[in-house]
Amino acid sequence: MTQSFNAPSTLRAGLTCRCPRCGQGKLFSGFLRIAPACEACGQSFAFADPADGPAFFVMTAVGVVVTGLWAWWAVVAKPPVWAQIALVIPAMIGGCLACLRPVKAWLVAEQFVHKAGEGEWTSLGKHGEGGFVFDRRKASGAEASPIPLRCTG
Numbered sequence: 001m002t003q004s005f006n007a008p009s010t011l012r013a014g015l016t017c018r019c020p021r022c023g024q025g026k027l028f029s030g031f032l033r034i035a036p037a038c039e040a041c042g043q044s045f046a047f048a049d050p051a052d053g054p055a056f057f058v059m060t061a062v063g064v065v066v067t068g069l070w071a072w073w074a075v076v077a078k079p080p081v082w083a084q085i086a087l088v089i090p091a092m093i094g095g096c097l098a099c100l101r102p103v104k105a106w107l108v109a110e111q112f113v114h115k116a117g118e119g120e121w122t123s124l125g126k127h128g129e130g131g132f133v134f135d136r137r138k139a140s141g142a143e144a145s146p147i148p149l150r151c152t153g
């Protein structure tokens with residue numbers, strides 16, 4: 001029997017911090033710790049590894065937005081330095097903390113939808129077997145060397 005799931009969009013799964021497959025189970029078991037599997041549909045979250053992507057995107061976006069607003073506020077209102085420090089530092093920290101969970105859940109949902117994973121490479125063979133072998137002596141036009149190019153034996 002096959003189960004069908006009403007999969008949410010990656011954006012909805014991210015904003016609600018839910019399973020990207022069914023949209024019901026919680027993605028996180030802690031603040032940023034990803035649960036081992038979905039409590040509703042059983043989907044394993046072992047594939048989920050956004051690494052430092054969420055931190056990078058959140059720090060960059062919050063930094064740009066808060067710094068822009070800060071610069072505008074400082075020019076327009078000329079607030080005292082203590083007020084700038086008292087408002088801007090909590091805004092930076094609070095903005096990052098507020099955005100980390102949904103951005104991480106969104107990136108995990110994107111990984112799920114696009115089946116992202118580690119690159120897997122297939123070998124073309126050992127050195128000297130098949131493929132392209134570049135012979136410098138032939139390319140330079142030099143006489144064939146009495147020394148064999150390959151050991152056969």
Ligand SMILES: [Zn+2]
Pocket residue numbers: 019020021022023024025038039040041042043
């Ligand atoms: Zn699920």
